[in-house]
Amino acid sequence: MVALVSTVAFLGLEARSVEVQCQIAPGMPRFGIVGLPDKAVGESRDRVQAALSALGLALPPKRITINLSPADLPKEGSHYDLPIALALLAAMGVTDAEQLADYVAVGELSLDGRIAPSPGVLLAAMHAAGEEKGLICPASQGPEARWASGVAVLAAPDLTALLNHLKGTQVLAPPEPGEAAEPKHGPDLKQVKGQETAKRALEIAAAGGHNLLMNGPPGAGKSLLAACLPGILPPLTPEEALETSMVASVAGTLEGGAISRTRPFRAPHHSASMAALTGGGLRVKPGEVSLAHLGVLFLDELPEFQRAVLDSLRQPLEAGKVDVARANAHVTYPARVQLIAAMNPCRCGHLGDPALACSRAPRCAADYQAKISGPLLDRIDMHVDVDPVSAADLALPPAAEGSADVAARVAKARSRQLSRDTDARTNAELEGDDLERYASPDEPGRKLLMQAAEAMRLTARGYTRILRVARTIADLAGAEQVGRIHMAEALSYRRQPPRA
Known part of the structure; x- marks a missing residue:
């Protein structure tokens, strides 16, 4: 007898169908997993065996073969634990194999039988809805799965509760959808003293979705200006919020199933690698530019990033997506971001100040600024100089106009763009x-x-x-x-x- 359970493999933001096949046949005792599994999938043998032992079940002394079909599709991640365990239980006759045919299962197993969270549950739920099936997932990720409309969700805390529900001896309550969190706002523009030119540039960048580079000495307020940007940007539409949540789900950063309408704001350190910024790694994960999709990617101390890392942003900024090519997979992640960058005029940061400038000027500034390639600078729509703030400016009372006033003007400008363009694009696109x-x-x-x-x-x-x-x-x-x-x-x- 061969028991079948459906699950998914993730390639970028695409969930592909995978069939977990379990056969228990006479022969020397053996538990093998085939179908191009990675190390995390291969280690499922030990987790599944320990979880079944926690239920008081022992593996039959026969040859157990788990096949993940299609066999030529790479299988990565711990979310295969639960479907492998369910297929094995069905083959052992513990649960009904026909009943499991109506579900897609994802989840990691703990050694004591608990079902632990795993990345990508929202994508799996949307895939299950398209296949007109239900979803079996960890209890903590039930609210996340409920955001996919039209899918029946079984969110189980452990294998015991799941098996009891399938047998009808215990009923799992359907999970409630996660909360739609209100947009969060960072610092207010009232906190920025002076810098009227820079604030005007920030308003224009927010209204049109333009990339912006701020150039000024240390302590002039560049980072504070960038942190104020989310407070003047329009909130995400429901469709955009779901799209950004899908990226967060694959990355495993969607907490409690809560979907926020606040535009993402990512500020990676300048020591970030190319894989961290654009995506990649042994298991291809979205990078910072994808985690900032439909939001803001803030790169402080721009010349301190490795030049190759910065140049890897050229294609995503132009195309709005990241293509990560590997020998065994080709993955595409969305990357429609607004790039906000900040830099000092030179390494010491005080070029042009006769009291503080270093003795190597202007060579110091030329060498420092040459770390940023011309093609990358050409992709930045706006460049603005941020002058140092004097003590007299700091002593002034807060500005009368804050983020709420600027956000109202930005919203009006965005509405003009959306009413003018049928594709709902910003001017930057x-x-x-x-x-x-x-x-x-x-x-x-x-x-x-x-x-x-x-x-x-x-x-x-x-x-x-x-x-x-x-x-x-x-x-x-x-x-x-x-x-x-x-x-x-x-x-x-x-x-x-x-x-x-």
Whole structure:
């Protein structure tokens, strides 16, 4: 007899069907798992055997074979423990194999029979809903699974409770859906003293979803400005919240099944590796750029990152996704992020200050800034200098305008973009005919752009990004067409070419 239980394999944000087949046949006692398992799946033998022993069950002294089909699909992770145990119990006659055919099972087993959480339950639930099956998962992840509509969820704390439910001697209560947490806000812009130019740039970046680089000495407020950005961004739509939660589910960071409408804000340390930033590793996991999907990726001390690590962001920033290629798998994760970066003008951080500048200027600044490649800088829409704050500025009372006021203007500008574009894209995503249709300036603005393109030696990418920023500035002003004044402000945020 062969017992069958359905589960899933995760490839990026895609859940693929896997059939766990268990056969108990006469022969020398043996417990083997085949079907391209990784080490975590191979170790399921010991966890499953210990969990069954905790139930008072012993493996039959026969040849036990577990096949994970399709055999050519890599199997990774501990979530195969539960379906392997259920297939084995069905083959032993402890539970009904036909009853299990209506479910997809995922979960890690503890040695005492408890069902422990495992990453990817939300994706498994959505896959089960598409297959018109129920889902068996850990009790702690039942609220997460309930976000997938139309799926019956069996959230069991341990194998004993699950088997009793399947036999009808104990009924597991259906889990409640996780909470939809209210958007959280970080620091308020009222805390930022001075820096009116930088705050204006931050508002434009938030309204259009533009990438922004802040350049200034230590202590000028760059990190505080970046931390204020989530407070002025529009909350995630329900569809976007589910999409970001899917990434968090695969990464194993979705706690308590709670889905938040706050846009992600990720700030990795500059020692982060390429795999940590863009994804990868032995088991291909989403990196910081994917965990920040539909939110903000903040890179402080930008030149301190390894150059190869920074250059690995060039393709995700352009395409909005990360393709991680391995010998045995090709995985794609979403990566539509807004990049906010901060850097000092030189290594000592005080270039241009006669009292504090180092004796190696300007060579110090040239070497420091050269760590960032030109193609990466070209992908950053806006560049703004953040000047040092004086003691007189710090002594001033808090600004009258805070994050709530700026967020209201940002929301109006975003609504104009969404009503104008049927694909619900931000201005930072406009391209092709849509960019020409919505962002073409009037004649004075066009002349200014042509003059600046020649003087600043703009690339084609830089040219289109200036058009996008100018369109956002016009949206904030409530203007139907991009004018010269909007174009002039957009050009002021563009990086100047180095002098010969």
